[in-house]
Amino acid sequence: MKIKRIERNRKQFLELLLIGDEQGSMIDRYLEQGEMYAGYAEGKVVAVCVIIRETSDEIEVKNLAVYEEFRRKGYGRAMLEYVERECGATTIRLGTGETPATLGFYAACGYTFSHRVPDFFTQNYDHPVIDEGITLKDMVYLKKQLDTESQ
DSSP states (O other): OEEEEEOSOGGGGHHHHHHHSOOHHHHHTTTTTSEEEEEEETTEEEEEEEEEESSSSEEEEEEEEEOGGGTTTTHHHHHHHHHHHHSOOSEEEEEEOOOHHHHHHHHHTTOEEEEEETTHHHHHOSSOOEETTEEOOSEEEEEEEOOGGGO
């Protein structure tokens, strides 16, 4: 997979971004202030990732999405590994819904539980957010400490 930084026309990836965060107004909160990357394989975009630099040592992954037909092929992991390698941070955090497949994916990528924000989805989205048949309520934050010596 080839990964490119996206500087302009980020809304062209909205269909994919909405997979990672299904409400456009929430995406608008971070899309232009963050750094965006797109992963290309098989002649087309297959994944996106948007990060926000919280401090010089910490970033937050705000959106990571892979088209369904390209999932379970390593593209999501490759996007995370690219960001981890290139961001220059020592800590990466991300928030997600509490669903088994998503939490399992991030655990397999080395992310561990940090904290939870109660009622995040019910208070910030204008509709119920349902993932894997589960109505999301709390935002679960995960984190990963990076070994900067090996970067």
